[in-house]
Amino acid sequence: MPGIVTCEVKMHQEVSPGHYRLVVHSPQLAGEAQAGQFCMLEVQAGLFPFLRRPMCFERIFKDSVSILYKIEGEGTRLLSRLTQGQTISIQGPLGKPWPLDESIERHIFVAGGIGVAPFPALAEAMIAKLGKTPEVILAARTESMLLCEEEFHQMGCKVHLATDDGSAGEKAFASEVLTRLNPGTGTMVHCCGPMVMMKATHVACEALGIPCMTSLEAEMACGDGVCLGCVVESTIEIEAERMVRVCYDGPVFESTLINWAAY
Amino acid sequence: MGTSVDLSINLGGLKMKNPVTVGSGTFAYGQEYNSYFDVSRLGAVTTKSLSLQPRAGNNPPRLVETPAGMLNAIGLQNVGIDVYLKEKAPWLREHGCTIIGNIYGASPEEYAELAQRLEAEGAADAIEANLSCPNVHNAKTARGCTLVAQDPELVKAYTEAIRAATKLPLFIKLSPNVIDIAEPALAAEAAGADAISAINTITSMGINPETRKPILSNIVGGLSGPAIRPVAVKLVWDLSKVLKIPVLGMGGITNASDAMQFILAGATGVAIGSYTFRHPTAAMEVIDGLEDYCQRHDVAKITDLVGAMEV
Numbered sequence: 001m002p003g004i005v006t007c008e009v010k011m012h013q014e015v016s017p018g019h020y021r022l023v024v025h026s027p028q029l030a031g032e033a034q035a036g037q038f039c040m041l042e043v044q045a046g047l048f049p050f051l052r053r054p055m056c057f058e059r060i061f062k063d064s065v066s067i068l069y070k071i072e073g074e075g076t077r078l079l080s081r082l083t084q085g086q087t088i089s090i091q092g093p094l095g096k097p098w099p100l101d102e103s104i105e106r107h108i109f110v111a112g113g114i115g116v117a118p119f120p121a122l123a124e125a126m127i128a129k130l131g132k133t134p135e136v137i138l139a140a141r142t143e144s145m146l147l148c149e150e151e152f153h154q155m156g157c158k159v160h161l162a163t164d165d166g167s168a169g170e171k172a173f174a175s176e177v178l179t180r181l182n183p184g185t186g187t188m189v190h191c192c193g194p195m196v197m198m199k200a201t202h203v204a205c206e207a208l209g210i211p212c213m214t215s216l217e218a219e220m221a222c223g224d225g226v227c228l229g230c231v232v233e234s235t236i237e238i239e240a241e242r243m244v245r246v247c248y249d250g251p252v253f254e255s256t257l258i259n260w261a262a263y
Numbered sequence: 264m265g266t267s268v269d270l271s272i273n274l275g276g277l278k279m280k281n282p283v284t285v286g287s288g289t290f291a292y293g294q295e296y297n298s299y300f301d302v303s304r305l306g307a308v309t310t311k312s313l314s315l316q317p318r319a320g321n322n323p324p325r326l327v328e329t330p331a332g333m334l335n336a337i338g339l340q341n342v343g344i345d346v347y348l349k350e351k352a353p354w355l356r357e358h359g360c361t362i363i364g365n366i367y368g369a370s371p372e373e374y375a376e377l378a379q380r381l382e383a384e385g386a387a388d389a390i391e392a393n394l395s396c397p398n399v400h401n402a403k404t405a406r407g408c409t410l411v412a413q414d415p416e417l418v419k420a421y422t423e424a425i426r427a428a429t430k431l432p433l434f435i436k437l438s439p440n441v442i443d444i445a446e447p448a449l450a451a452e453a454a455g456a457d458a459i460s461a462i463n464t465i466t467s468m469g470i471n472p473e474t475r476k477p478i479l480s481n482i483v484g485g486l487s488g489p490a491i492r493p494v495a496v497k498l499v500w501d502l503s504k505v506l507k508i509p510v511l512g513m514g515g516i517t518n519a520s521d522a523m524q525f526i527l528a529g530a531t532g533v534a535i536g537s538y539t540f541r542h543p544t545a546a547m548e549v550i551d552g553l554e555d556y557c558q559r560h561d562v563a564k565i566t567d568l569v570g571a572m573e574v
Contacts, residue, residue, distance in 0.1 A: 243320055
């Protein structure tokens with residue numbers, strides 16, 4: 001059940017230019033959160049910013065959770081000033097988690113830039129609950145935007161790097177790297193990143209005949225399925241279900257459920 | 264909490280145990296926020312606008328944050344009256360909620376049918392007719408936004424049609440986008456409305472200078488949140504001066520102090536809107552805060568404060 005908790009900041013540091021990791025103490029969130037879910041952070045008291053900021057759980061520890069984010073605007077810039085020992089109001093956990101499918105033999109993560117944020121928790125859950133170690137394709141515009149490589153290595157994951165400018169790993173798109181890994185029957189892809197990248201990954205998975213889960217991001221007001229502000233168009237043709245809520249029906253969706261034509 | 268304060272109100276025939284409800288569209292159908300507080304504590308739950316058929320609403324993007332508020336063009340996405348009657352209303356009834364059923368139709372006949380069905384099924388205790396949603400016209404083709412609530416003759420015709428279809432207390436929800444809000448309000452009153460709900464969102468828009476494109480796919484949306492509160496308080500004051508029927512005031516309320524501005528301006532009831540998105544327990548805190556206000560000011564009945572601004 002989602003709730004609102006006031007959490008103490010245990011650690012908050014810049015891990016790469018413009019990218020921060022926030023660790024907050026909350027046995028409640030840590031006890032309830034599942035990989036793929038998210039929470040709504042109150043940046044500060046008062047009316048600016050007016051809305052909370054939705055962010056996924058990067059890792060879920062025994063009595064704390066970590067959040068990995070990128071400064072995108074004024075809200076995240078203000079958030080980055082929060083220091084150890086201060087408190088922050090967090091609403092959650094919210095949304096549907098990544099599915100953990102025991103019948104799948106091979107799991108491949110496709111992460112684009114800050115889209116890597118929900119994957120460390122998923123890798124840990126897969127290792128602990130399924131006994132399967134996922135492979136990870138880490139893609140970004142440039143080397144400094146490749147995050148979490150060390151964490152995945154520590155978990156024993158095979159990591160494939162790709163950058164748009166060739167500054168690290170292959171100079172290729174993540175979907176091209178995915179296709180070269182020859183994923184066959186029994187493989188499931190889990191993807192999070194820019195919409196164009198998830199679309200390309202979805203198309204590649206369709207061609208390969210393998211399932212693809214995508215974790216979407218959207219501006220949202222409530223995070224609870226109420227405001228209907230964060231919807232994306234689905235492939236469902238029933239009027240009542242044509243628009244799906246990223247916050248409540250997702251953020252994790254089977255890629256075939258999303259109408260990618262607009263992206 | 265003391266029990267000495269009487270927070271109950273009679274809003275155009277709707278008995279509420281306290282003056283606090285929620286703005287249509289900010290509380291879905293009630294159930295969603297029950298994990299944060301007991302929603303039956305509300306004076307009433309106001310539903311998302313219900314239409315005869317389910318609506319998918321506008322294309323995204325539909326929402327953007329603004330200074331002290333937000334801009335939305337949801338376009339009345341809703342489950343439709345059938346699903347509401349089958350799945351949503353029973354939950355509200357089981358949990359002892361008083362229900363204001365908000366309705367939206369494309370014609371007076373549709374509004375009348377919606378009101379009649381809600382009454383026949385016992386699925387609402389009052390009807391709030393949304394004659395003022397700014398987001399159901401395509402701004403690319405329509406000349407500006409024309410709303411029923413902007414034309415007193417149309418307000419009269421729609422109100423008469425709904426009035427003839429139901430005996431439930433009937434609230435007409437008006438738009439701030441008019442020269443004189445008294446005109447549509449008096450038209451509604453003359454046609455048999457029992458209360459006026461004010462205000463709906465203020466029509467507005469945003470443009471991304473980098474892409475030169477509108478921020479909302481619908482181009483135009485509705486502004487809500489504390490940014491619009493002073494506008495709403497003033498319009499409620501305007502209404503209270505001319506109407507015999509009560510006003511349900513709303514627009515940017517975040518706490519009991521904000522709610523008191525509306526009550527002192529002449530609102531009998533108040534609705535918490537967008538701020539619930541930021542702070543899901545806001546409405547409950549307003550109820551507690553109103554009781555505290557009355558105790559601090561030695562007021563026995565909240566209704567003694569309606570329109571009690573001292574000038």
